[in-house]
Amino acid sequence: MGALLQLSSPALPVGAFSYSQVLESAIDKAIVTDAASAQAWIADSLKLVLGRYEAPVWCRLRAAWDARDLVGFSTWNGEFIASRETRELRAETLQMGYSLRQLLLATGNADIPGGDLCFPAAHACASALWGLSPPLALYGYLYGWLENQVMSALKAVPLGQVAGQKLLLAVRPRISGVVEGAFAIRDEDLSTQAPMLGLLSSQHETQYSRLFRS
Amino acid sequence: MSSIAARPVVIMGRPYAQRRSWRASIRMQVDAPAGRSRLRDCEHSGPLRIQKVLYPQGERLAQLLLLHPPGGIAGGDQLAVELSVEENAHALLTTPGAGKWYKSGGDVARQDVALKVAAGAALEWFPQEAIVFDEAVAEQTLTIDCTADARCCGWDIVVLGRQARNERFMAGRWSQHIEIRRDGRLLWLERSRIQGDDELLKSVVGWNRHHVSGLLWATGFTPDEALIDQCRSSGEADVILGVTALPDGPLLVRVLGSSAEQVREVLSRIWTLLRPPLLGIAAQLPRIWST
Numbered sequence: 188m189g190a191l192l193q194l195s196s197p198a199l200p201v202g203a204f205s206y207s208q209v210l211e212s213a214i215d216k217a218i219v220t221d222a223a224s225a226q227a228w229i230a231d232s233l234k235l236v237l238g239r240y241e242a243p244v245w246c247r248l249r250a251a252w253d254a255r256d257l258v259g260f261s262t263w264n265g266e267f268i269a270s271r272e273t274r275e276l277r278a279e280t281l282q283m284g285y286s287l288r289q290l291l292l293a294t295g296n297a298d299i300p301g302g303d304l305c306f307p308a309a310h311a312c313a314s315a316l317w318g319l320s321p322p323l324a325l326y327g328y329l330y331g332w333l334e335n336q337v338m339s340a341l342k343a344v345p346l347g348q349v350a351g352q353k354l355l356l357a358v359r360p361r362i363s364g365v366v367e368g369a370f371a372i373r374d375e376d377l378s379t380q381a382p383m384l385g386l387l388s389s390q391h392e393t394q395y396s397r398l399f400r401s
Numbered sequence: 402m403s404s405i406a407a408r409p410v411v412i413m414g415r416p417y418a419q420r421r422s423w424r425a426s427i428r429m430q431v432d433a434p435a436g437r438s439r440l441r442d443c444e445h446s447g448p449l450r451i452q453k454v455l456y457p458q459g460e461r462l463a464q465l466l467l468l469h470p471p472g473g474i475a476g477g478d479q480l481a482v483e484l485s486v487e488e489n490a491h492a493l494l495t496t497p498g499a500g501k502w503y504k505s506g507g508d509v510a511r512q513d514v515a516l517k518v519a520a521g522a523a524l525e526w527f528p529q530e531a532i533v534f535d536e537a538v539a540e541q542t543l544t545i546d547c548t549a550d551a552r553c554c555g556w557d558i559v560v561l562g563r564q565a566r567n568e569r570f571m572a573g574r575w576s577q578h579i580e581i582r583r584d585g586r587l588l589w590l591e592r593s594r595i596q597g598d599d600e601l602l603k604s605v606v607g608w609n610r611h612h613v614s615g616l617l618w619a620t621g622f623t624p625d626e627a628l629i630d631q632c633r634s635s636g637e638a639d640v641i642l643g644v645t646a647l648p649d650g651p652l653l654v655r656v657l658g659s660s661a662e663q664v665r666e667v668l669s670r671i672w673t674l675l676r677p678p679l680l681g682i683a684a685q686l687p688r689i690w691s692t
Contacts, residue, residue: 218605231607269580270590386657
């Protein structure tokens with residue numbers, strides 16, 4: 188339980204707080220304007236973006252790691268990086284993956300693959316090294332993501348603290364379904380399709396006023 | 402021609418008792434032994450062929466018109482296209498009309514496209530848009546393998562539902578896998594899987610109620626910021642446009658719109674901007690598009 192809380196905490200030094208994962212761009216374009224539209228954005232991202240690709244890829248990375256299947260691990264890591272279609276989204280996952288690897292190395296875990304590491308890959312390694320069961324660790328990964336999205340909305344929409352807690356209460360119950368789906372989905376059903384997310388991420392590169400790096 | 406089955410398939414809501422399922426393939430190579438790009442070793446089986454090889458901009462560039470006489474892909478059909486552009490050759494491929502994925506009786510329709518571009522070679526892949534009919538079950542793969550300094554640009558334009566009939570994509574499935582590699586390393590990938598009436602089509606992170614999605618990529622050069630900015634300013638009122646350049650390529654343009662013409666117009670404009678720095682050749686759109 189302690190390991191789960193530590194790995195999912197915003198205090199984990201991977202810099203998650205500096206990324207809005209396109210939410211800031213959606214706010215700039217008035218797609219997200221208030222608590223209700225923030226909830227729609229975050230809930231859809233969880234289900235349709237993380238649920239259809241990122242979470243299932245996390246499961247594959249963790250399974251490959253547990254089986255000492257380094258080829259499989261490296262293939263899914265490479266595919267996830269290649270699927271981040273914009274400069275910012277790619278830089279984000281590589282920076283967070285790098286930071287988590289540095290943390291693991293600094294805490295006595297020498298057995299981490301070298302080269303570019305995406306964040307889900309680094310997280311999957313960390314969760315195994317810290318003895319977390321895969322479903323619990325993925326729940327923590329998604330909860331950490333959700334909390335970070337809500338914190339971004341608080342700063343950028345902006346929303347009040349109570350509105351933020353209401354958002355967490357509303358979206359959190361959907362995480363379990365995403366975790367279950369992620370372990371069940373077949374490779375051929377994975378989908379990275381999210382054109383608005385990609386478009387808005389590209390547009391964020393030249394956004395005039397920005398608090399976040401993505 | 403090799404038909405694999407003769408059984409009823411429903412096209413456009415009407416039963417075509419004699420509609421056969423087709424397997425068709427074409428495998429071709431473009432080389433440039435003496436500075437002139439030429440089509441050679443073109444093998445085909447079934448209804449897929451190169452209708453014409455044109456030289457609208459001199460002999461270095463061979464423009465190929467790929468024809469699929471049935472005009473659309475129905476459930477049970479399997480098409481395969483392989484194109485290899487050899488060292489220092491330059492090929493542009495387009496199609497005489499929009500591709501169509503017909504309504505299926507349940508069987509999968511598939512098309513696999515494999516493109517290889519050798520060192521010093523260039524490939525422009527510009528088929529016209531693909532229209533996915535309601536109730537189509539479509540699977541497409543597009544793999545692009547570049548070697549060393551090979552240059553490749555291309556696009557993929559998908560229209561979900563027949564716009565002229567106000568048709569929505571309410572049932573069926575559209576799956577597409579695109580990957581771009583250089584010297585075997587995966588540079589970019591998109592896996593798409595959309596069910597009829599998918600939540601993603603209405604979602605603000607997905608298609609946001611648009612019906613036409615366009616993607617353009619260009620790899621094998623390092624675009625400067627001024628060029629990227631020019632691409633960003635090439636939009637139109639009803640088309641949402643995003644342009645990004647990944648550190649090790651490709652430059653990627655994504656658009657969403659409600660009209661295939663508008664999406665093509667915006668992407669053509671950007672292609673026009675990219676062609677001189679990428680290929681050292683003036684922009685000139687294939688004449689077949691305006692016929």
